[in-house]
């Protein structure tokens with residue numbers, strides 16, 4: 001996982017609510033067994049519309065995606081996050097995120113920033129203007145800035161997630177250091193629960 | 201701090217391996233369900249990092265998303281599906297994980313086979329790389345969907361770091377009327393709280409109407425908890441639950457059964473425990489529901505009409521509704537019962553269990569599917585298919601004009617050849633009406649199996665209670 005510290009980029013405005021992961025990464029692309037190369041399939045159906053925001057050359061290099069509430073709802077497919085990662089998205093800003101999507105982003109190394117609806121609306125109208133909106137995001141300071149537009153927003157983030165994102169830490173490695181606790185738990189775990197060993 | 205706990209908190213605390221300020225709790229996972237679509241990259245990463253599967257004995261794999269539901273002795277037409285299915289076979293073999301392969305009579309949808317085998321039991325923690333893992337909460341277990349990175353985490357450590365969710369109680373007051381199913385109840389709930397109403401929460405469903413449901417009905421409700429955005433949904437176990445689990449292949453036996461019951465009977469939310477939020481619905485007001493839009497909250501009772509988006513105040517909801525109506529090619533004000541259909545799909549982890557098939561066939565008995573309609577029924581597992589055939593349900597479906605298929609996810613998400621063509625309109629017993637979910641350009645209306653059967657006969661939606 002790549003670490004995140006500061007991101008400066010134009011904002012890709014996706015002014016829709018309840019964007020589900022079926023839209024971000026349609027099912028026909030979930031059959032691949034690879035972990036990379038999902039970029040070209042991201043928002044596949046919507047991209048067929050020439051007016052769809054991702055087709056606007058202004059946003060080709062956008063690393064910040066701005067969307068409306070409940071972003072990433074539906075299916076648990078991490079492929080949706082891999083697709084966003086592959087088109088260069090490092091930060092998603094929205095009024096709210098679906099839980100599994102949010103957690104998947106944290107594992108892949110994409111920063112999800114939750115902001116109040118009014119603030120998202122303001123940013124959205126600036127980002128949708130002809131010139132677009134450029135923002136700089138500083139994870140250490142937890143700030144979103146654009147001096148020209150007089151934007152200075154503080155955001156909150158769970159400390160542990162922040163630490164992991166900043167350092168690109170492998171969570172499995174961290175859990176494996178708790179081997180003793182896992183073993184101890186396993187020894188006292190109730191014996192009533194099934195083992196799948198006997199199933200075959 | 202209050203010592204009174206919700207059911208979900210009890211299970212959570214019983215599975216906490218490590219607790220430390222400032223970091224997520226580390227939960228032990230009692231059962232890990234695996235399927236072909238969300239696991240290949242997890243196994244691949246294990247190999248790259250030279251890691252093992254810690255507890256293959258607490259894992260089970262099945263093939264469900266990609267399999268054709270027609271004759272499986274014929275070659276699978278899709279080379280990519282073959283590759284993905286072969287990858288799971290190889291991973292299961294290399295890492296010693298039991299697999300229900302396509303000719304195993306126990307093969308089926310991952311959320312159907314686990315309860316069927318008695319693997320899903322009260323008080324467990326269950327995960328799967330699939331959002332509808334919430335289904336297993338029907339047994340009073342803590343079950344949630346995870347992404348592929350987390351699948352890898354569970355494979356490697358049998359644990360999952362998880363931030364403590366909030367608790368929500370959804371209470372159905374009183375009984376529901378005759379003819380109202382679990383599907384109608386859950387669609388009514390999602391309609392009320394919205395597709396994001398449950399974000400960050402575990403929902404516990406309570407009330408007489410919930411208690412009166414069979415395990416199948418409870419599974420339908422918990423299955424769709426994720427459609428309200430919740431992390432998980434659960435229902436306290438009771439006699440209905442115990443009776444369902446008893447004597448299943450993996451259920452505790454003998455002394456262990458008594459021990460299990462003694463423990464399971466402690467699994468309820470303490471009286472006066474605190475939930476972070478509370479929602480109440482009046483059971484008497486719930487009608488058969490039909491969705492008209494492209495998310496599961498965009499729905500209406502069968503007696504209703506499609507709402508006018510211009511009457512919606514919230515700008516985001518209005519925009520979503522306008523886009524949904526344009527995608528669905530529907531006009532505001534149209535009566536739900538006037539919507540005509542091309543296809544009927546009875547299946548999916550929401551509604552493909554024996555009770556669902558019995559209920560749909562009961563409506564179909566002696567009737568014919570309308571000439572304009574193609575209808576398929578896809579049992580949730582090989583064992584359900586067999587049982588239905590023993591009960592003669594297959595004959596009722598076939599005589600009515602349905603196609604009788606092999607078990608799998610099928611047209612719930614159309615990763616196999618079962619898809620809607622662009623513009624086709626389908627009454628589906630599945631759980632998601634997202635754009636393109638059942639096939640690019642396809643239009644999905646979610647309903648109960650009974651309502652799907654009634655629509656199959658009429659050619660359009662109709663109140664099943666009048667049939």
Ligand code: SF4
Nearest residue numbers: 332548549609612613
């Ligand atoms: S039936 Fe549908 S919702 Fe259920 S596991 Fe299969 S694809 Fe997912």
